[in-house]
Amino acid sequence: MRTRIKICGLTRVEDVQAVVDAGADAIGFVFYPKSPRYVTPGQAAELIRAVPPFITCTGLFVNAMPEEVAATCKVVPISLIQLHGDETVEQSAAIAAAAGRQFMRVFRVKPDTQPSDLLEYEQLCRAASPLFTSLLLDTYVDAYGGAGKGFDWSLIPKDLAPRVVLSGGLSVHNATDAVVRVRPYAVDISSGVEASKGIKDARKIADFIAAVRAGDAMKESEAHHDEHPTKAAVPR
Ligand SMILES: O=C(O)c1ccccc1NCC(=O)[C@H](O)[C@H](O)COP(=O)(O)O
Numbered sequence: 240m241r242t243r244i245k246i247c248g249l250t251r252v253e254d255v256q257a258v259v260d261a262g263a264d265a266i267g268f269v270f271y272p273k274s275p276r277y278v279t280p281g282q283a284a285e286l287i288r289a290v291p292p293f294i295t296c297t298g299l300f301v302n303a304m305p306e307e308v309a310a311t312c313k314v315v316p317i318s319l320i321q322l323h324g325d326e327t328v329e330q331s332a333a334i335a336a337a338a339g340r341q342f343m344r345v346f347r348v349k350p351d352t353q354p355s356d357l358l359e360y361e362q363l364c365r366a367a368s369p370l371f372t373s374l375l376l377d378t379y380v381d382a383y384g385g386a387g388k389g390f391d392w393s394l395i396p397k398d399l400a401p402r403v404v405l406s407g408g409l410s411v412h413n414a415t416d417a418v419v420r421v422r423p424y425a426v427d428i429s430s431g432v433e434a435s436k437g438i439k440d441a442r443k444i445a446d447f448i449a450a451v452r453a454g455d456a457m458k459e460s461e462a463h464h465d466e467h468p469t470k471a472a473v474p475r
Contacts, residue, residue, distance in 0.1 A: 242418050242451050243425035245297065245404065246444060248276030248385060250437045255289045257441035261448045264425070265295035267321065270303070270311055274385060275436035276429065280314040287316055297321050297343070301383050305337035312338045321345060321375060323384050328360075332368035341372045343404060347379035348390040357403075358396055374399075375427060378407035387430030389413070392421050400424075411446040418454025419461075426451060 246258045247267030258266055268283040269276040278286065287296050298317035300308055302324035312320070320338055322331045323345040335342040344364045346357060357374065364371045376395065380386040389408030405423035410431030417426060430436075432443040 240401075240424075242423065242455055243404075244448055244451055245295075245425060245427040246429070246432060246439070247297075247299065247406075247427055248274070248429040248433075248437060249286060249439065250276055250278055250282070251439070252286055252289050254439035254441075255286050257439060257444050259289070259291060259294060261441070261444045263294070263444070263448065265297055265319075266290065267297040267299050267427070267429075268315070268317070269299045269385070271299065271301040271323070271383065273301075274382070276385060280311045283315045283317075295319055299323055299384075300334070302326060303334070305334045308334050309337045309339075312340055319343065319372065323347075323375075323377070328363045328367045331364070332370070335368055335370040341370045342368070343373055343375045344371060345375045345377055345384070347377050347383070348394070348407070349379045350391075352390075352394060354394050354396045354399075357394070357399055361399060361402070373402055373404055373424065375404040375406055377427075385429045385436075392417065395421055395423075397422075409447070411443065411450045414447055414450035415454040415457070418451055419457050422458065 243264040245265035246263045248269050249255050249266050268278050296317045297319045299321040320340045321343045331344050346360055361374050377384050378388045378390040387408050400422050401424055403423050404425040404427050405421055406427035409428045432439055432447050434440040
């Protein structure tokens with residue numbers, strides 16, 4: 240299964256074009272005013288005009304009121320919302336219902352997070368709303384996200400990994416390893432493909448996507464080997 244790729248924090252049409260040209264599956268617009276990647280709903284609506292079909296446009300919110308998210312979704316044709324703040328599971332469900340959109344719920348991983356915490360949280364989200372799609376696992380930082388900081392991937396349960404979006408401090412340097420070791424449904428990145436905050440770098444985007452694809456190729460090769468192990472040499 241090909242690892243899906245989301246590039247987050249786009250602010251310029253040339254960066255949208257670079258992400259589309261590089262073959263990403265999703266793009267993210269940050270509607271959190273304190274972020275250096277913040278765009279207004281009007282700006283995002285203009286940027287989305289450069290997005291062809293079959294690419295998921297995601298709107299990212301931090302502790303926004305349901306009516307604010309709903310109003311943004313009326314102006315910007317985003318198909319998925321990402322709730323990245325301190326919203327409770329119930330508040331997340333209410334926001335998604337008000338917006339009439341599916342949502343990714345972010346779990347911000349702390350040093351003392353346990354594997355069971357992730358499994359239990361996913362179950363809570365799934366029980367709370369039919370609009371829940373997946374957890375996005377990011378590193379707990381004061382700025383809520385977009386900090387370029389990673390977390391310990393070994394705490395991600397193997398049976399959860401195929402349903403999560405892995406985020407937090409990814410780059411061309413660790414993308415292949417992340418895909419092969421964690422085997423997430425998708426990866427998400429912001430800082431690691433930037434020239435500066437909010438300004439993406441087309442070469443870094445292309446190199447990151449190539450590194451993810453290299454990880455996919457290694458997974459395929461391992462799966463093939465497992466299906467067709469080389470016959471052990473029979474001693475003569
Ligand atoms: O990108 C931001 O500025 C941001 C601000 C506040 C909350 C979330 C934010 N980004 C959310 C994302 O989905 C980022 O891609 C994710 O946090 C990973 O960022 P990075 O570690 O820089 O790749």
